[in-house]
Amino acid sequence: MNKQLEHSFVELLETHQNIVHKVCRLYTNNYDAHNDLFQEITIQLWKAYPKFRGDAKFSTWMYRVGLNTAITLYRKSKRTINTTEFDTVQFKIKADEYDDTEEQQLKLLYSAVHELNDIEKALVFLYLEDKNYKEISETMGISEVNARVKMNRVKTKLRTILNP
Amino acid sequence: MDELELLKKHWQAKMPEEKQLKSQDLYPMLLKKSSSIVKTLFYISIAELVFWIAITFLPKLSSAYNAQVENSTINPILLTSLTVLSFAVIILFIYLLYKAYKSISVTDNAKKLMESIINTRKVIKYYVGYNLIMAFISMLLGSYYATKTDPKFGELMTKLDTGGKIGVAVAVLVLTLVFVGIIWLFYKLLYGILMKRLNRNYKELKKLDV
Structure with missing residues (x-):
């Protein structure tokens, strides 16, 4: 059962991962921070997944968990904006x-x-x-x-x- | 054209795709430990409980302490009541903390989530506050009883005139206040750093709803 849950979750996350990437892109400004926040959002999504009823769209649910993680739960905020890095990573x-x-x-x-x-x-x-x-x-x-x-x-x- | 509309057009249509992760990259992520503020608060609250329980009950394990208490003039009923009260308060706080943690849900709206976390932090704050007040009272009472039961201390006190006695009392009071103040400052700093971003964002959200 747990394996099945894990499998369905990973499948959904793989399909909708761009939502998480976009949140990370907005709240971080370098590659490492992006990956770190992506990891934390994934953990939070996975922890909350058993309670996901399916009455909401998975993507809508992801927006909420993703943003909540970025603005409230995530501790390692990289406040300084590195424009050069930002340009190369974010703007291709x-x-x-x-x-x-x-x-x-x-x-x-x-x-x-x-x-x-x-x-x-x-x-x-x-x-x-x-x-x-x-x-x-x-x-x-x-x-x-x-x-x-x-x-x-x-x-x-x-x-x-x-x-x- | 509205700047945001231009951005929206680009955001939706032209934003470069991030490197897409495959399911084999995602599975290991599920096993990693969270480093969220809730996790940190949880560890801190456990540390608080253990620390203050140890401060309250560890001395009772030492025979020297017990002998000293037996020889003292402290009312045994008062002592038992204090121990029972300490236990009751610890149980009450464990219950309140458990309830506060249970109410934190990442699927709530942003404001509600922040409120639940702030509320949890408040429970910890009250627990620390209670312990600091108890520490303050215990230190004063302890010093008072020491003058009565410790022969050396008692002798010293009889030698002092009223001014000297007041001096000792003031010194004890100031030392106790400094001790409690340092612990209080430590907590202020600890939670100040931990909650800085959350508090700032919560204030910003509250401002919107005025």
Whole structure:
């Protein structure tokens, strides 16, 4: 039974691992930290898996556990932003896919997002993943109105970081 | 175009795929130990319990201590009541800690999860607070009884005038306060470092819901 549980979990995690990678990408800024957080999220997902009922989508459930691990449970936060490392690891756009201005703007945007605090990053992450405000508010434990207000503030903050 | 919309477009369509892990890479990960804040809090609370239980009960194993207590003028009923109280408090705290840990669930929303952890930390804080108060009272009572039962100390006290006696009392009080203060500072630092990030994020979330 346990083997079966393990097998089904690993299969689901393998399919949806990009969600975990994306959380790690947002909250860490180097390869080792990324792997470390990935490991911790995997442990937390696995520990919580026996209680996963399947009434929620596995991916939705992963967002919650992943973010909770990143902003609350994970202790080894690497606070310093190493832009060079961040650029090479996080930003691998093929040169021919974008014109220079857009590429430049995206680069700036990614580093601006990295400058946000943990909670703002979580909101941005859910927004980028196309979650609606109801889901965002449920994941974070705040009201829908406040999620919306905060999101607008984050947008303004990003704009300020980009155009000082 | 809205900056975030541009980012969203890229995030969803063009973000480079991370190196995809295979199931054989994932299986070993399940066996690794967690290094989460909850795990650390758990170990700390176990250490607290063991430490304070040892402080409370280890002296009772020494015959010299027992002989000293027997010779002292401490009321035996008071002594038994204190021992029973210590046991009751330890059991109560173990129960409260167990309940607090059980309430921590990684599948709760972010705010609820943070509250459960903060609540657990509070239980540990109260336990430490209780022990520090008890340590403070015990040290004062111990010094008081020592003046009555220790012949050398008693002799010294009779030689002193009122001013000297007050001086000794103040010195004992200050020393006790310093001792308790150092332990308190140690805890402040320990939990301050451990809970810094969590507290900051919780404050940020609370701010959103005002």
